[in-house]
Amino acid sequence: MQSLRFSALEHLSGVDATISGAEHTNKITDVFGSNVFSGKVMRESLSDEAYKSLMNSIKGGNKIERKMADQIAAGMKAWAMKKGVTHYTHWFQPLTGTTAEKHDSFFTLKGDGTALETFDGDALVQQEPDASSFPNGGIRATFEARGYTAWDPSSPAFIIEQGSGKTLCIPTIFVAYTGESLDYKAPLLKALSALDKAAVDVCNYFDKNVTKVTATLGWEQEYFLVDETLANARPDLVMTGRTLVGHAPAKGQQLEDHYFGSIPERAYAFMRDFEEESYKLGIPLRTRHNEVAPSQFECAPIFEEVNIAVDHNSMLMDIMNKVAKRHKLKCLLHEKPFAGINGSGKHNNWSMATDTGVNLLAPGKTPKTNLMFLTFFVNTIKAVHDHADLLRASIASPSNDFRLGANEAPPAIISIFTGKYLSEVLQEVKTRVSNKFDEQDEAILKLDLHRHIPELLLDNTDRNRTSPFAFTGNKFEFRAVGSSANCASAMTTLNAIMAKTLVNFKKEVDGLIEKGEKKEIAIMQTLRKYIVESERILFEGDGYSEEWEKEAAKRGLENIKTTPLALDAMVNKKNAELFISTGIYNARELHARHEILLEDYVKKVQIEARVIGDLATNIILPAAIKYMNQLVTNIQGLKSIGLGEESFLAQKQIVGKIAEHVNVISENVQKMIEARKVANKLTDQRQKAIDYCDKIKPYFDVIRYHADKLEFLVDDNSWSLPKYRELLFLR
Numbered sequence: 001m002q003s004l005r006f007s008a009l010e011h012l013s014g015v016d017a018t019i020s021g022a023e024h025t026n027k028i029t030d031v032f033g034s035n036v037f038s039g040k041v042m043r044e045s046l047s048d049e050a051y052k053s054l055m056n057s058i059k060g061g062n063k064i065e066r067k068m069a070d071q072i073a074a075g076m077k078a079w080a081m082k083k084g085v086t087h088y089t090h091w092f093q094p095l096t097g098t099t100a101e102k103h104d105s106f107f108t109l110k111g112d113g114t115a116l117e118t119f120d121g122d123a124l125v126q127q128e129p130d131a132s133s134f135p136n137g138g139i140r141a142t143f144e145a146r147g148y149t150a151w152d153p154s155s156p157a158f159i160i161e162q163g164s165g166k167t168l169c170i171p172t173i174f175v176a177y178t179g180e181s182l183d184y185k186a187p188l189l190k191a192l193s194a195l196d197k198a199a200v201d202v203c204n205y206f207d208k209n210v211t212k213v214t215a216t217l218g219w220e221q222e223y224f225l226v227d228e229t230l231a232n233a234r235p236d237l238v239m240t241g242r243t244l245v246g247h248a249p250a251k252g253q254q255l256e257d258h259y260f261g262s263i264p265e266r267a268y269a270f271m272r273d274f275e276e277e278s279y280k281l282g283i284p285l286r287t288r289h290n291e292v293a294p295s296q297f298e299c300a301p302i303f304e305e306v307n308i309a310v311d312h313n314s315m316l317m318d319i320m321n322k323v324a325k326r327h328k329l330k331c332l333l334h335e336k337p338f339a340g341i342n343g344s345g346k347h348n349n350w351s352m353a354t355d356t357g358v359n360l361l362a363p364g365k366t367p368k369t370n371l372m373f374l375t376f377f378v379n380t381i382k383a384v385h386d387h388a389d390l391l392r393a394s395i396a397s398p399s400n401d402f403r404l405g406a407n408e409a410p411p412a413i414i415s416i417f418t419g420k421y422l423s424e425v426l427q428e429v430k431t432r433v434s435n436k437f438d439e440q441d442e443a444i445l446k447l448d449l450h451r452h453i454p455e456l457l458l459d460n461t462d463r464n465r466t467s468p469f470a471f472t473g474n475k476f477e478f479r480a481v482g483s484s485a486n487c488a489s490a491m492t493t494l495n496a497i498m499a500k501t502l503v504n505f506k507k508e509v510d511g512l513i514e515k516g517e518k519k520e521i522a523i524m525q526t527l528r529k530y531i532v533e534s535e536r537i538l539f540e541g542d543g544y545s546e547e548w549e550k551e552a553a554k555r556g557l558e559n560i561k562t563t564p565l566a567l568d569a570m571v572n573k574k575n576a577e578l579f580i581s582t583g584i585y586n587a588r589e590l591h592a593r594h595e596i597l598l599e600d601y602v603k604k605v606q607i608e609a610r611v612i613g614d615l616a617t618n619i620i621l622p623a624a625i626k627y628m629n630q631l632v633t634n635i636q637g638l639k640s641i642g643l644g645e646e647s648f649l650a651q652k653q654i655v656g657k658i659a660e661h662v663n664v665i666s667e668n669v670q671k672m673i674e675a676r677k678v679a680n681k682l683t684d685q686r687q688k689a690i691d692y693c694d695k696i697k698p699y700f701d702v703i704r705y706h707a708d709k710l711e712f713l714v715d716d717n718s719w720s721l722p723k724y725r726e727l728l729f730l731r
C-alpha cells in the first residue's frame with residue numbers, strides 16, 4: 001500500500017488554493033459585530049431599566065438583580081432567535097488551554113406537553129458543569145465535584161455559527177463549588193479590578209477627574225499553516241502539534257524571503273475566511289502578513305480592553321482551527337512546530353488608559369502629564385523587576401520552553417528594553433534627584449525631561465526583538481508570551497504586579513508627603529528610588545547573545561530555562577503574598593494552579609515520549625531496516641556475479657551507518673521507557689515534572705539526532721513521514 005506521505009503528496013497537486021467557504025463582504029463595517037450582543041443591540045432589545053442595570057454592571061461591576069437578569073435573558077433570546085439560534089451555552093476558559101462549551105437548546109416541554117422556547121435569568125446567570133472533569137488541582141477532591149459557570153456581563157454574548165447551526169455563547173467565569181477559580185477569566189477580572197483601583201489612586205496625584213483605569217491589550221498571533229493531508233501523515237503533528245523528528249531542509253529561512261513577502265494564495269484564502277468569521281464576532285483584526293519562517297504567518301487586531309481582548313484571542317484560536325479544516329489546512333499554534341527555524345509567539349502589547357482618554361504609557365504633551373507618564377513607566381519597570389520570576393512563570397509551558405532563547409525568540413531571562421531616549425531620561429532622574437532636591441530643581445528637571453519627548457516620539461520604531469519586555473513608544477510589548485497560550489495568564493500576572501507596585505508607590509509617596517515633602521518632589525524621589533532599585537533589569541543590547549547570559553548572571557537575574565522550575569515562583573512567599581493581598585488567588589487556588597500546570601507539563605512530555613517511541617519503533621526503524629535489507633540483497637547480488645568488495649563499498653558503508661543509528665535509537669527508546677516507569681512512580685508532582693524534564697526529555701534529542709540521520713540516509717521512497725521540505729514549502 002502506498003504510504004500516507006505519497007498519497008498526501010499526490011493529493012496536494014489537486015488542491016484548489018483559492019477555495020473559500022464563505023461569502024466575503026467588501027465593507028468590513030457592514031458585518032463587524034453582527035453576531036455580537038453589543039451595546040447597540042442591547043439598547044434596541046432591552047427596556048431602559050434593564051439596559052441601565054446591565055450598563056452599570058459592565059462599567060462598575062454592580063450586581064444584576066434577578067428580575068433584570070430575566071429581562072436581559074429575554075432580550076438576548078429574542079435577538080438570538082431572530083438570527084436563527086436554537087441553542088445557548090455558557091462559554092468558558094478552563095485550565096485545559098482551550099475553550100469549553102456545553103450546548104442547551106432553548107426548546108423545552110411544558111408539563112402538558114406543549115413545546116416552547118425558553119431562556120430565563122437563571123439560565124443566563126449560572127450553570128453547573130461537573131468540575132471534576134476539568135483540571136482542578138485537587139480542589140474538588142476535598143469538596144464537591146460540582147462547579148459553576150457564572151455570567152461575565154463585561155464581555156458581550158456572541159453567536160457562533162457552525163454549518164447551518166447557530167449557538168448563543170455567554171462568556172462566563174468557571175469556579176468550584178467552594179467558589180475557588182478553575183479558569184483563566186476569574187483571576188484575570190480580579191487582577192484588572194485591582195489594577196483599576198491602584199492606578200486611579202496614583203492618577204489622582206495628577207488629575208482628580210480620573211475615576212477608572214482600564215488595562216489594554218493588543219495581541220499578535222503567530223501561526224504556521226501546513227497542508228492537512230501532509231500533517232495527517234505525521235503522527236507527531238497530529239498528537240502533539242509539533243514535529244518530534246525531521247531532518248533540516250536544504251532551504252529553511254536563511255534567504256529571508258518569506259517575511260512580509262506576497263501572501264501565498266492558499267494562506268490568503270484561509271485568512272480571508274477566518275477574518276470574516278472574526279469580524280462577525282466583533283474581533284477587530286487589522287493586520288495580516290507572512291512571518292519569518294516558511295509557512296509562518298501572523299495576524300493582529302486593534303487593541304482592546306484586556307478581558308475582551310483575551311476572550312477574542314481565545315475565540316480566534318478556535319475559529320482558526322475550524323476554518324483551517326475547511327481549507328484542508330492544519331493551523332499550528334504550537335510555539336515550536338519545527339526545530340531549527342523560528343517559533344511562534346503571541347506578543348502582548350499592554351498599556352493602561354484612563355476614562356479621561358489618556359494612555360498612561362504614552363509620553364505626555366506637557367511637563368506635567370509627562371510626570372504622570374514617567375510615574376507609570378517607572379512603576380512598570382519596578383513591577384517587572386520585583387516580580388520577574390512570576391512573569392517568567394506566567395509564560396511557562398512545555399511548548400514555550402522550546403521557543404524561548406531559540407531563533408528570534410526572547411530568552412528566558414526577563415529584562416526590559418526602554419530605548420535610547422528613555423534610558424537617558426531614567427539616568428537624568430537618577431543623577432539629578434537627590435535629598436536636597438527642591439522645587440526649583442524639580443521644575444527644571446521636568447522641563448529638561450520634556451525636551452526628550454520629541455526624540456522619543458521619533459524613537460517609536462526602535463524595537464528590540466531580542467527583549468522579552470520591550471517599550472515600543474506608547475506601550476510595553478511582552479514578547480515572551482507563547483503562541484498557543486491563553487493571554488490571561490500573562491495578563492493576570494502583569495496587571496497584578498502592576499497593581500501591587502502602584503499600591504506600594506502610593507504608600508511611599510504619601511509617607512513623604514506626610515513628612516512635609518511637596519507632592520511632585522515626593523513622586524520624583526520615589527521614582528528615583530525605584531530606578532535605582534530596578535535598573536539591573538534594564539538591558540538594551542542583544543538578548544540572544546551569550547554575553548548577555550553571562551552579564552545577566554552577574555547582575556543576579558534569573559535564567560530559568562525549564563517550566564517545572566520556572567513555576568516555583570508561583571508559590572514562593574513573596575509572590576503568594578502578592579496574589580493573596582490583592583485578592584486575586586487565595587492560597588488554595590494558587591497551589592491548585594501550580595499543581596495543574598505541573599500535571600499538564602508531565603502529561604504533555606509523557607505524550608511526546610510515547611509518540612516519539614511509536615514513531616521510532618513503528619515507522620523509522622522498519623524503514624531503515626527495510627532499506628538495509630535492500631542494500632544487503634544488492635551486495636549479495638553483486639557478490640554472486642563475481643564482483644569484489646570494491647564494487648559495493650558505498651553500500652556496505654551505508655549499511656554500517658544505518659545499523660549504528662538503528663541500534664542507538666532502539667537502545668534509547670528502551671532506556672526512555674524505563675526512565676518513564678521510574679518517573680511515573682513519583683507521587684510528588686513537582687519532582688515528577690522535574691524528572692520528565694531532566695531525565696526523559698533528553699532522550700528526545702538523542703533519538704531525534706539519529707532518526708534525522710536515518711532520514712538522510714534512507715531511500716526517499718521508503719520514508720513514510722512527510723519531510724520538512726514538504727511540510728514547510730508545499731501548499
Ligand SMILES: NC(=O)CC[C@H](N)C(=O)O
Nearest residue numbers: 292342343344345408409
Ligand atoms: N518577527 C518577529 O517578531 C519574530 C518573533 C518570533 N516569531 C517569536 O517567536 O517571538
